[in-house]
Amino acid sequence: MKIGKNSKKMLSLTIASAGMAAVLTGCGGGEESGSEAAGSEESGSDESIVIEHAFGETVLEEAPERVATIQWGNQDTVLALDEVPVGFSAANFGPVNENGVLPWTQEKMDELEVEDPNVFQDTDGLDFEAISDSNPDVILAGYSGITQEDYDLLSEIAPVVAYPETPWTTSWRDQITLNTKGMGMEEEGEQLIADTESLIEEKTAEYEDIEGKTVAWVNFSANDLSEMHFYTPADPRVSFLNELGLENPEGLDNVIEDESAFSMTLSAENADVLDDVDIIMGYGDEALYEAVKEDPQLGQIDAIENGNVAFVDAESVVGASGTPTALSISYTIDDYLQLIDDTLNESNE
Incomplete structure (x- = not known):
């Protein structure tokens, strides 16, 4: 097996009190700055900007100057267009620095000479007061897990751009589309998507052996191997693997009951759903792999028995890049593809 190594309004009392209780299980996280998947209307310089999303419709009368972002990776869209949230x-x-910033985000901020970024320390729940204090014209949350309550509270601060339909399932393309629409920079967003697609095409062409192989993202727990926790094709981790040329196994596709859900859990007794998997990816380490390999049920899975398993440390660069953003893709794609290729060519005699 292979282990990935790299690794406007002030807050009302209502918002403040609700913010103390808001807890999100998803991902959270500059200095002041100067998708069609969301079904939005065209906007010009003299037209309002309309963005449709899971909680309805957000209307901006003009392109915002002060942009705040919340939760996973949305700031990368802003920074990729040389703007600072x-x-x-x-x-x-992931391998965050003392401010809670990932390396690809920090690299871009260094390029833009951002010396004192305003990072919301909200990994345990949205910091509504800090968000309000940043005095944003818009709050971008294209990829996020915010609830209706969160959305309503945030909307008292500034207009909010939320995810298209389901929490934590926005692809990197739709994240860029939604967020750049909310910035009044839709055309620039389209170019960013095109450039990223070209990069992916260029890089994957160097790894022809990956094309058509099947992959499953499975998270195991050494403390309880009686269950298998899967990310589904709705999750950006899996959909990005598909973009790299890998396919979803038919056995696993057949047991997905809710195609909009980003994850599901199956008993280890259903290990045969992985019979047609060429490579298993997940969060873990060598010790976890050894435990899974020795399990009487899981150890019978061909990919596990043959060593075609890539467990990555969630605190590593590769581990954190599994959920791709406008900046993480270019930063990590070489290492990611190499890990997959090495794992596919791994064989335990």
């Missing part, structure tokens, strides 16, 4: 959420996992 007035505040953004800290990353809740």
